Amino acid sequence: RGTLSIGTVSSSGSVILRPALRQFHDSHRGIRFEIYDGNTFRVLDMLGKGLIEIGIVRTPFKQDAFDCTLLPEEPMVLAYADTLADPSPGQTSLTIEQLQGLPLILYRRFDQLFHDVCEAHNLTPNLLCRNDDARTTLLWAETGLGYAVVPASAISPARLPQLQTKAIDEPRLRTQLAVITPKHRYLSSIARQFIDALTNPEA
The missing domain is CATH 3.40.190.10 (Periplasmic binding protein-like II)
Structure with a gap:
């Protein structure tokens, strides 16, 4: 059980609702989600302050402080x-x-x-x-x-x-969506599994 806090940009649209995330939910019934909508700069700010664990943002942005997984260019x-x-x-x-x-x-x-x-x-x-x-x-x-x-x-x-x-x-x-987490900060196993589900939908 636990809560996963995620910041997303409004243009993440159909990506955040991929079938793989339904499968993630089905296998993690105890997890609740706290979703915070904002533009890329607000999501980066929330990540920096530790208010969320995962950010879903759009390029371009300064990537130096984050571990980034880029989704396919569109x-x-x-x-x-x-x-x-x-x-x-x-x-x-x-x-x-x-x-x-x-x-x-x-x-x-x-x-x-x-x-x-x-x-x-x-x-x-x-x-x-x-x-x-x-x-x-x-x-x-x-x-x-x-x-x-x-x-x-x-x-x-x-x-x-x-x-x-x-x-x-x-x-x-x-443009590309990027799934990001702060470098050098602890990331829960649930967060890692969520990122895998989002970035590897065929896995």
Whole structure:
């Protein structure tokens, strides 16, 4: 028995709900979870203060003070309500140039990266809304107000079936989730087993 304290970013979405974690729960019925949501910087701060044992954050961040297990790299995607026009009909992805003129909803975490990429392509993005939470970004997209730019794993198709998604075909617009713990700090066996379940879903 025990409690596992975990800090997660809102864009961890479908990753934190992998079937492997259900299996972990089934084999550890005595474990309860304390989940703290926040952006990457808040999760890093909670880890540093010992308020949580495990953090699930997004790159980029300063990794020096942490033991990090990186999950597979993923693209940023464009998510939009099916009431909006398809910006690349018949295609499963779209180029950065095809975002020109679209009212975009952007998770502020990626603001600088996104602007740098647009500038490199001589584009001026039409930003309808910037915010601090991937869930807010998706909720705005769900209403049909605009097109959200989010990491692919932020979207759970079962929970947002009305959202269409297309990968943005731009090598620089990629990100990774990282499972992190502070270096040189005791890590419980349950925490280690949880990390194994999260990072090795086929094991």
